[in-house]
Amino acid sequence: MNQKQLDQMKNADGFIAALDQSGGSTPKALALYGIPEDQYDTNEQMFDLVHEMRTRIITSPAFDSNRIIGAILFEHTMDREIDGLYTGDYLADEKGVVPFLKIDKGLAEEENGVQLMKPIDDLDDKLKRANERHIFGTKERSVIKEANEKGIKDVVDQQFEIGQKVVDAGLVPIIEPEVDINSPEKEKCEELLKAEIQKHLDSLNQDDLVMIKLTIPTVSNMYKELIEHPNVVRVVALSGGYETNDANEKLKENNNLIASFSRALTQDLNVSQTDEAFNETLGKAVDSIYQASIT
Incomplete structure (x- = not known):
């Protein structure tokens, strides 16, 4: 375990960016970003597009370790590269952000008022690869x-x-x-x-x-x-589906509870925005979630 990263996760001010939409939720994330399902035909094209979206977010100057201390990745994202580095290494080495990996395979059918995780039959392999990718x-x-x-x-x-x-x-x-x-x-x-x-x-x-x-x-x-x-x-x-402002206001009422938001972080981003507009929009979301996380 990386002691510096452990200290950062334990003590640093900031929040965790959840960038881990999987195969089931990626179409929604892309649609929210302005890319409807009729713009891609295969899963591979879909994952290419969502990696472009995540790369744009992660490489933005608004995405920095002064306010974002960790980021959760989907398995496809962990295995892809940003500027010649595996995503986890890019986050850690270029951004100072601690990388995490989503390992569940989605939810089982509801029983007794809950949905358990589906079996993770390749868990050992996933954990081995996560270590190899410096997660x-x-x-x-x-x-x-x-x-x-x-x-x-x-x-x-x-x-x-x-x-x-x-x-x-x-x-x-x-x-x-x-x-x-x-x-x-x-x-x-x-x-x-x-x-x-x-x-x-x-x-x-x-x-x-x-x-x-x-x-x-x-x-x-x-x-x-x-x-x-x-x-x-x-x-x-x-954030659980709350809009950004609602999530932030509720979070502020809880001392030392920090955000790990997904939709609330990215809901106002759009593929058609100029880089300037994109970075400004992301910066506003990052700052509002950061402020709610340091109460």
Whole structure:
């Protein structure tokens, strides 16, 4: 593990950029960027276009380590290059931004009010390649929709089981049990989720380090104890579908909870913007999310 990167993730002001839309969510990300589905025919063309979008974001002067401390990549992005360097190396060496890899394969069908992760049958290979590509950590997402005790326990059990394999591979997992912002039982879900996470954190070995990515809670500072736990490097928040301004305002109410936003970071970017307009738009989003992350 890179000690400098660990110190940055633990202590630096800023937020994590989530640039990890996968095969299922890439068409939405491209459409939001102004590239509809009729402009490409194959998955390869789609991934070429989204890599161009991500390259434009990452190489922008607005994307810098003064405000962005980490970035989460999709597997295709990790395996591609920016200016002759693998994306993770470009982020670390040229931008001073810590690279993470999304390792889940999407969500299983809903059961007991939750969606577990689909099996990650190539996990060992992914972790090996992540190490070869100088990736610092991983991210793995499941979703909670109802305050179902068994479902929430199953989600957290699975997250920490995968997380332990990541830790054993020398990487830092971002454990992400998202609570659906539209759940009518959102607050109750968060109470059950917090209790389950605390149990698992308390059973970790002293040197096992994890990060946690959670929906911005209904009750401000709900996750204070998780943020302060000795095994937790950082707790970060997903935007969960909230518009940028809403996400930022809710985030500001939570001390030491920092953003790991995807849509809220990129929603106003467009392929047709001049570089000047693109960089200015990205800069405004970066600054607003940064300001919300340093409360």
